[in-house]
Every structure is written in structure tokens, then in C-alpha cells.
Amino acid sequence: MSARAAAQERTAWLFSAPVLAIILLVFVLPTALAMALSVTDYSIYALADWDNLRFVGLGNFVDLFTTPLFWRALGNTALFAVLGVPMAIGASLFTALLLDDVTVRWKPLWRVLLFAPYVTSIVATAVVWRFLFNERSGLINRLIGAVGIPPIDWLGDPHTSIPAILIFVTWKIFGYNMIVFTAALSAVPGDLMEAARLDGAGRWSRFRHVTLPAIGPTLLLAAVMSVAGFLQIFAEPYVMTLGGPAQSTTTILFFMFEEGFKWWNLGQASAVAFILFLMILALTLIQTRVGKRYEWL
């Protein structure tokens, strides 16, 4: 090896070793340990003394599968994802298409303002929205009251708690994918669009056959990231509903947090974390498959 190559190698390690060491300590090692922890009965007793730790094999998973609240949390999280992903992606795409119109002026201004909720703290804005959703004096019930709809106990009724939180989440995050879609839309070939127009293709048909295939990969990627995001909902129920009412907003992560840091069943909680990881992995693989089939990727 020449002196130059050796110098490069030395510098490269000097530059990357510190951060790689930190990644090893705070990410790789704990992730590996999470699997080990999930087959132990790690609880508050082990927290006091490691000698109280026992190997329980798949016991934690068996326990989980017989815990009704775990299934409830899975179901709630699935509901969040199934309703939330189309809602959020739809809002992003709708806004991006609206902004893409050639006649719209001051686009950078609108873009920044529409994006603003994304950079705010979830906790602070959840507090704001909890207040907006207040049954008696909330602004939302006042607005719908103006068109004659009786007040709704948004966060107090198990039927409306998830939709209410989803409205908040959509408001909070749609700006991100709006920007991503705006970039993708600007890459839609203009001559193709013009040709379709000359062929007499309508607005919807042009969207379906020109725009959609062009932004397909971006849509898929956004969907994957959104599913992963919705599976990780935590702060919203923690601040707005405490997982209620009637456990209707207890999500997987909320369940994991309570199990781990309220009851200190860290073995059980690790099993939950592991299942969450497998779900995200599986969904990512499925969506990549689908994308390949439709030749988006």
C-alpha cells in the first residue's frame, strides 16, 4: 500500500470510528440485547439484582398472545395505520397537486406555512389540539355547531377518539410528504402531459395515466415511511387520552411504554418491541415487492 493510500485509510478511520463506536454502543448492542431481553423475565426484581433474572424462552410471547390489552393495542395500531396512511398521504397529494397548478402564486410562501406544523413539538401541539377537541368549549365543536351538528365528545368517546387523533396527526405531518410530492410532480414530463391533453385525455385520465406512473416510486416510498410512522404512534395518546377512553387509543408503543417503564416488566416490553420491529420489517418488504411488480422501483 502506498503512503497516500495509508494516509487515506488512517484519516477515514479517524473520521468515522468515533460515530461508528457510538452507533455500536447506543444502537447495535442494545438492539441485539433486545432479543436477549425478550426471552427473560426481566422485571423490577432483576432491576434490583441481576441474580433474579431467569430465562423463560418464548414465555413472554405466549403471555402477550393471551393478554387482551396487547391484542387491543395491535388492533388500535392497525386501525391508526389503515385509516391514517391514506388520510395523510391523500392530504399531502391533494395539497401538492393544488400547489402544482400553474396559476397559483406565491408558492414558496404557501409551502412554508403549510409545512410549519411539521416542525413543531408533538407534545405542545397535542396539548393545543386536545383543547380544540374539548367537548364544551372547543373551537372544533363551535365550528361544526355553526352548521348545526351537535357537539361531539371527540376524545371522550371510544368511537371518535381515533379519528380525532388522526385529524391531529394528519394536520401535523401532511406538509412533509407535500414537499416530497411537489418535487416529484415537478419531474413529470411536460411534453407527455401536453400530448395526453392533445389526445383529448380528461383531467382524471391524465392524472391516472401520466402523473401517477411518474410519481409512483415516490408514493410507494412515502407509503412505506408513513406505515412505519403510524405504527410508532406514542406521544399523541400519551398527551391527549392516556390510551383511553376504554383503551381505544392504546397503541403498541404506548402499551410497551406502560409495560416497561410503569410496571418495569422490561422482558415483556422487549417482546413487544421485537414484534413491532418484525411488523415494520414485514410491511417494508411487502411494499417493496409490490413496487417491483408494478415496476415502480
Add this chain to the structure above:
Amino acid sequence: MAVTSRARAVVANAAVALLTLLTIAPLGYMVVVSFMPRGESGMLPTPLWPSRWSLENYHELLVRRLIDGAWFDYRIVPALWNSLGIAALSTGLGLLLTVPAGYAFAKLRFRGRERLLKLLIASLVVPGQVAMLPLFLIFKELGLVNSYAGVILPSLAGIFAILFVRQATLAIPDEMIDAARLDGAGEMRIFARIVLPLLAPITVTLALFMFLGSWNDFLWPLIILADQQRYTLPVAVAAIAREHAADAELMMAAAVVTTLPVLLLFLSLQRYYMRGLLGGSVKG
């Protein structure tokens, strides 16, 4: 034709303006209510504007008072300093660690580079929460529970940041770096004098991402911090929100204190933020 296109322009612009107004309204209402006198927001019909502008909520929230011989405050001011210090430190250290690493992965040849890179990309699938429970136990053994270091350290594992810097660095032509090498410049000098200035814009972008990420982070600080004096703003606000749910004006003031600093930061640097979102290409 001219008339219809004009009508279309009016409709499209009005729709965008209305949508923006709806999006900004909750933030605007948050500010308005935070200036209402105590209890006014609970009156019916729901007031849209304060009867008089009052600072009492901010006074109540931020000023330490003597009540029945004991000092009382909501610990928002210490939380503000904690958040500021933690966000500044994790941004500074994060940049120091990830910008050189990103450059190394893009332009320097070293053994195992491609394999490490693949591992880093693959690890993006693993949600951070999986690591949190064992990490808590590791930090407990290391005595980092309830410390600022315990909050900051995990935020320094910037896998995304490394990949982000690498992507931007790839746009720098190899010839430029090779020419400097032929001129006899050392590797350190090349990084400091040639690469770093070219990476300046995306470094600002990354710093903004890191600062906002740290400022808004909730789950990990909630887990690792036990002492109220060490709470960051989101953790402190969540704690107050549980006890003072009925004090809407006070809670809105707390929300303003938490969101306004980063909103202003974002608005003043939005050019960098948006560019980063769209792929962060380097000019030069």
C-alpha cells in the same frame, strides 16, 4: 378561454389560501388563547379573541413565586434552558461526528467501507424504540440515567446524518480532491480547506434537522429523565398537561413557549430546510 382560465386561477389561489389559513389557524389560536385572562377560553360561545390582552398566563408559568412559605414554579424556565443546552450540544457534537464520517464514506478509500455502508443503510429499518429498553439498562449500569449525557448520547448515533452527508459529498468531483493531493495537500487539509466549505450549506441544513429533532424529541427524554429539574420542554409540558388540563390559557402559554422558538428558527432558515428535504445537492 381567457375567462375560464382566469376563473380557474381565482379558484385555485383561493383554495390554497383557505387551506393554508386552516392549517395555520390552530397555531394562531394557540397564541391568541395564551393571552386571554384566566378562564375566558372556557366561556360560551367559545371566544375567538381575548376581551383584553393579558400576560398573566406567562407570568404564572414563568415566574417563581412564594406560596405559603414555599417556592413554587412550573419548572418551565429550567426546562427551556435544558432543552436549549441539550439541543445545542447534540447538534454541535452530532455535526462534529457525522460530517467527517459522511465525507469518509463518500470519498476516502478504506477497508470494509462498502460493507459498513450496506449495514448502515439496512439498519434504517430497525425502529429506534427496539433499542430503548436495553439501552436504558446499559445506561443504568453506566450511571447515565437521569443525566444530560444520557439524553444526548443516543442522538449522536446519526446514521441518517452520515448517509445524508455522504450523498451530498458524492456531488463533489473526485478530480478536485485528487488535484489537491497531487499538490501535496494532506488529507486533513483537503477536508478542512476544500470539502468543508463546499459542504457548508448542507451542514446548515443538517444542523437545523438535528436541532429541531432534539428539541422536539419526547419518548427517550421521558424514559431517561427522572428529576423534574432536568426535564426538557416537551417532557415538562406533558407533565403539566396531565395536572392542569383545565387551565387552557396556561397550557396554551406553555405550548407557545415550546413551539415558538423552533418555529422562528425554521422560518428564518426555511430555505436550507426545504433544500435538505429535496435531496440537498451541493453547488460548486
